[in-house]
Amino acid sequence: MDLCYIIDKGFTKHKNKFYCNAIDLKLLMRFKEYFDNIIVIGRESEYTNSFKEVDIPGVYVKLTPTLFSPKNILRNYGEINKTLLDGIQKCDVVMYKGINGYFANKMAKRLNKISVGYIGGSTYDTLVNIGSPLKKGFAWVPDLMIKKSVKNSDFVQYVTNYLLERYPTNGEYIICSSVLAPSINDEIRLKRMEKINNNNNLINLGLIGYVENNIKGIDTAIKALKYLDNNYQLKVLGRGDYEWLLNIAKELGVEDRVEFCGTLPGGKDVWNWLDDIDIYIQPSITEGLPRATVEAMGRGCPVIAADTGGLKDLIDSKWRHKPKDYKALAKLILELSSSEEKMVISSNENMDMASNFDERIIKEKYDEFFNRIILNTK
Numbered sequence: 001m002d003l004c005y006i007i008d009k010g011f012t013k014h015k016n017k018f019y020c021n022a023i024d025l026k027l028l029m030r031f032k033e034y035f036d037n038i039i040v041i042g043r044e045s046e047y048t049n050s051f052k053e054v055d056i057p058g059v060y061v062k063l064t065p066t067l068f069s070p071k072n073i074l075r076n077y078g079e080i081n082k083t084l085l086d087g088i089q090k091c092d093v094v095m096y097k098g099i100n101g102y103f104a105n106k107m108a109k110r111l112n113k114i115s116v117g118y119i120g121g122s123t124y125d126t127l128v129n130i131g132s133p134l135k136k137g138f139a140w141v142p143d144l145m146i147k148k149s150v151k152n153s154d155f156v157q158y159v160t161n162y163l164l165e166r167y168p169t170n171g172e173y174i175i176c177s178s179v180l181a182p183s184i185n186d187e188i189r190l191k192r193m194e195k196i197n198n199n200n201n202l203i204n205l206g207l208i209g210y211v212e213n214n215i216k217g218i219d220t221a222i223k224a225l226k227y228l229d230n231n232y233q234l235k236v237l238g239r240g241d242y243e244w245l246l247n248i249a250k251e252l253g254v255e256d257r258v259e260f261c262g263t264l265p266g267g268k269d270v271w272n273w274l275d276d277i278d279i280y281i282q283p284s285i286t287e288g289l290p291r292a293t294v295e296a297m298g299r300g301c302p303v304i305a306a307d308t309g310g311l312k313d314l315i316d317s318k319w320r321h322k323p324k325d326y327k328a329l330a331k332l333i334l335e336l337s338s339s340e341e342k343m344v345i346s347s348n349e350n351m352d353m354a355s356n357f358d359e360r361i362i363k364e365k366y367d368e369f370f371n372r373i374i375l376n377t378k
Helices: 021-030 073-089 102-108 123-130 131-135 142-153 162-164 186-197 218-225 241-253 268-274 289-297 326-337 338-356 360-375
Strands: 002-014 016-019 037-044 059-064 093-096 113-120 155-158 170-174 203-208 232-237 259-261 279-282 301-305
Touching: 002 021, 002 059, 002 102, 002 170, 016 131, 016 232, 016 279, 021 037, 037 073, 037 113, 059 073, 073 102, 093 102, 102 113, 102 142, 113 142, 123 131, 123 142, 155 162, 155 289, 155 360, 162 218, 170 360, 186 301, 186 338, 203 218, 203 268, 203 289, 203 326, 218 232, 218 241, 232 268, 241 259, 268 289, 279 326, 289 301, 289 338, 326 338, 338 360
Parallel strands: 002 037, 002 093, 037 059, 093 113, 113 155, 155 170, 203 232, 203 279, 232 259, 279 301
Antiparallel strands: 002 016
16 A cells, blocks of 8 residues: 655755654654555655655655746646655555645546545645745645645545544544644652752743744744843744744843753654753744643643644643733733642643553554555455
């Protein structure tokens, strides 16, 4: 049984080898449990040192140019269409993410292949917040394309309830994130309680996210510092050029309280970093279901987040604020950090919620979903 997996980003060729980001690599490893071979058709991205080599037996990568190139849109469309046709003809199941998925889904229907949509976020929200003026103005177009694809897909995987409401389907579906929380045990709980009880009034605020755009709300977090005293400092983990964020911090006079920590390998290194954080914040403008937030919850961090996307499914409403509202964020930080009792309650609630992302639970959901898909191909 073979899968053709179409994705709009995150794959590249470097020194005759194929690479992708760590999240997509983990997804491929999970999908490989159910399929003999996987043909990945990905939009070519720029290589970065954080990419991981795609070195999985039976996984083959083909790259396509971006569709939305004003000068070459017709030529690129022809190349994309040819690559999609070649890959889809060779496979039994077609799974897609993004704009190219619209064309892949139509082609799968024409060739009588099972189509599976993967919805991990809102295309419209992303484009209107970080796109060029042209992309912002036409954000409704790719959003409508994705809605049409999802509507008539045979199967759809959503990472959160919010996206099911945003992109409804007539097919079978599952609500299941690919995010896995750290294993939660008594040692983690005890370590977090000791940190809360022994706090020395210095509050480390933590945030993980790509720093070159405002999607993760890092600028909102920096602005919130202006309304907090010198006992509060912000640590940011994530790749990209943060010069624009540093300029905001300098303008507000808080640059000495903002630390850009660069990147870390996933897993234990990130978890150790989170163990040093007193309150994790996720003031994002838009989200699917953020992996970093789930990991922070799994390490017992009290969390404050924006009232958007999948964060609504994770964080109690009393600890959510309107996106971009840095004054509300600062107020919540003060309220939470000034009460040991509230910190303890938030920490325990978050670890309980994160336990829903235990690997065993996620695997059971995946097994049931993909077994249904495979049965439908026979």
